[in-house]
Amino acid sequence: MLRSKAFSLLKPIPLMFGQSNLACIHPAIASYGHRCHRSPVDYRQRYKTYSAGEQTISASHTKVMAEDLPGVLILDIGGTHGVLENLAVLLKKHFHLITMKEFLENKKEMSKKIQSVFVFECRPTIDRELLESLPNLKVIGNSGVGVDHLDLKMISNFGVKVTNTPHAVADPTADMAMALMLASARRLVEGCQIAVSPDTKYFAVDWLGVEVTRATLGIIGMGSIGYKVAQRARAFNMKILYHNRNRRRKEEEEAVGAHYCEKMEDLLQQSDFVMLVVNLTPETHKLIGKKELGLMKPTATLINISRGAVIDQDALVEALQKKIIRAAALDVTHPEPLPRDHPLLRLNNIIITPHIGTATVQAIRMMAEEAIANMLAVLNGQPIPSEVFPK
Numbered sequence: 227m228l229r230s231k232a233f234s235l236l237k238p239i240p241l242m243f244g245q246s247n248l249a250c251i252h253p254a255i256a257s258y259g260h261r262c263h264r265s266p267v268d269y270r271q272r273y274k275t276y277s278a279g280e281q282t283i284s285a286s287h288t289k290v291m292a293e294d295l296p297g298v299l300i301l302d303i304g305g306t307h308g309v310l311e312n313l314a315v316l317l318k319k320h321f322h323l324i325t326m327k328e329f330l331e332n333k334k335e336m337s338k339k340i341q342s343v344f345v346f347e348c349r350p351t352i353d354r355e356l357l358e359s360l361p362n363l364k365v366i367g368n369s370g371v372g373v374d375h376l377d378l379k380m381i382s383n384f385g386v387k388v389t390n391t392p393h394a395v396a397d398p399t400a401d402m403a404m405a406l407m408l409a410s411a412r413r414l415v416e417g418c419q420i421a422v423s424p425d426t427k428y429f430a431v432d433w434l435g436v437e438v439t440r441a442t443l444g445i446i447g448m449g450s451i452g453y454k455v456a457q458r459a460r461a462f463n464m465k466i467l468y469h470n471r472n473r474r475r476k477e478e479e480e481a482v483g484a485h486y487c488e489k490m491e492d493l494l495q496q497s498d499f500v501m502l503v504v505n506l507t508p509e510t511h512k513l514i515g516k517k518e519l520g521l522m523k524p525t526a527t528l529i530n531i532s533r534g535a536v537i538d539q540d541a542l543v544e545a546l547q548k549k550i551i552r553a554a555a556l557d558v559t560h561p562e563p564l565p566r567d568h569p570l571l572r573l574n575n576i577i578i579t580p581h582i583g584t585a586t587v588q589a590i591r592m593m594a595e596e597a598i599a600n601m602l603a604v605l606n607g608q609p610i611p612s613e614v615f616p617k
């Protein structure tokens with residue numbers, strides 16, 4: 227709902243990809259993956275520069291017929307063509323769009339044409355049956371960074387590559403992390419409800435918040451999103467702790483004033499805000515359970531912008547009910563959405579948003595562009611900016 231509303235505001239914009247010539251992908255985009263791995267900030271900078279200078283070439287200038295382009299199967303995600311209209315415009319520059327409906331109606335002909343599948347964010351998934359019916363499939367372009375919804379091993383056994391969009395998601399997701407932290411700390415949602423309630427006799431002292439400024443933030447998962455959260459938190463003079471599989475370089479730690487905690491337990495015990503920014507893998511499944519929640523301060527807040535299954539939700543319900551921790555702010559849950567009678571929805575010390583970390587006009591477009599660049603690289607046998615490998 228929120229996504230489609232946001233998207234309806236999106237006006238046609240100059241497109242980064244010029245013509246439907248598969249070789250004409252802008253070199254800045256074709257190569258950003260390599261450099262951006264080290265310096266993700268670069269990408270947005272360069273994106274601005276190039277998109278501003280790029281000439282708009284509308285679909286009518288396209289000489290190549292859609293049928294001549296490699297087929298991309300769009301798994302239905304809404305919109306009139308099975309894909310949001312504005313994403314369709316971007317994709318059509320380089321691909322012959324085939325919706326699931328078209329595929330199912332004319333499977334014999336369509337299945338041969340399809341060389342790529344575009345997956346919008348983290349849904350839906352791709353099963354063996356679909357893979358078996360696409361003999362020419364070469365790449366699945368996931369729009370979004372998390373690929374926990376895809377069976378990477380099975381896909382790779384079909385000789386199909388999977389790509390994701392780590393660069394496009396980093397800033398908006400880090401912004402969302404800050405929004406959740408601030409909203410929970412200052413009890414923004416309750417404040418809104420009170421402000422619009424018919425009862426005008428309310429006293430702020432009855433629902434005091436806590437301060438983010440100078441508080442201790444513990445970031446679990448210091449990849450590019452985690453690091454961007456740290457950059458933002460520094461502006462709030464927060465003390466930053468982090469736990470990650472690999473320690474960041476000294477210069478990177480110093481740039482944001484982050485302190486490494488080798489043991490996650492130390493971070494949990496010391497933090498006022500614990501921020502989860504890890505990928506969902508078998509190792510991080512229910513990473514935060516009863517024991518971990520018990521280590522947190524009773525005044526601490528848990529924020530999750532990764533995946534719902536990283537938290538043992540039953541343990542979280544109990545911790546929030548018994549005030550073992552102060553509050554939680556979740557952009558992700560398991561499942562999504564939660565069943566309407568789920569106990570998490572009945573608590574007042576929680577904020578839940580419907581997985582909107584990347585639901586911005588800019589991010590959705592940039593994710594699509596990053597996914598397109600990846601898919602074209604695979605189809606053209608060029609270096610792939612962001613490929614994901616099975617473990």
Ligand SMILES: O=C(O)[C@H](O)CO
Pocket residue numbers: 347348369370371372373395583584
């Ligand atoms: O994985 C991601 O990038 C986000 O969760 C998008 O849905």
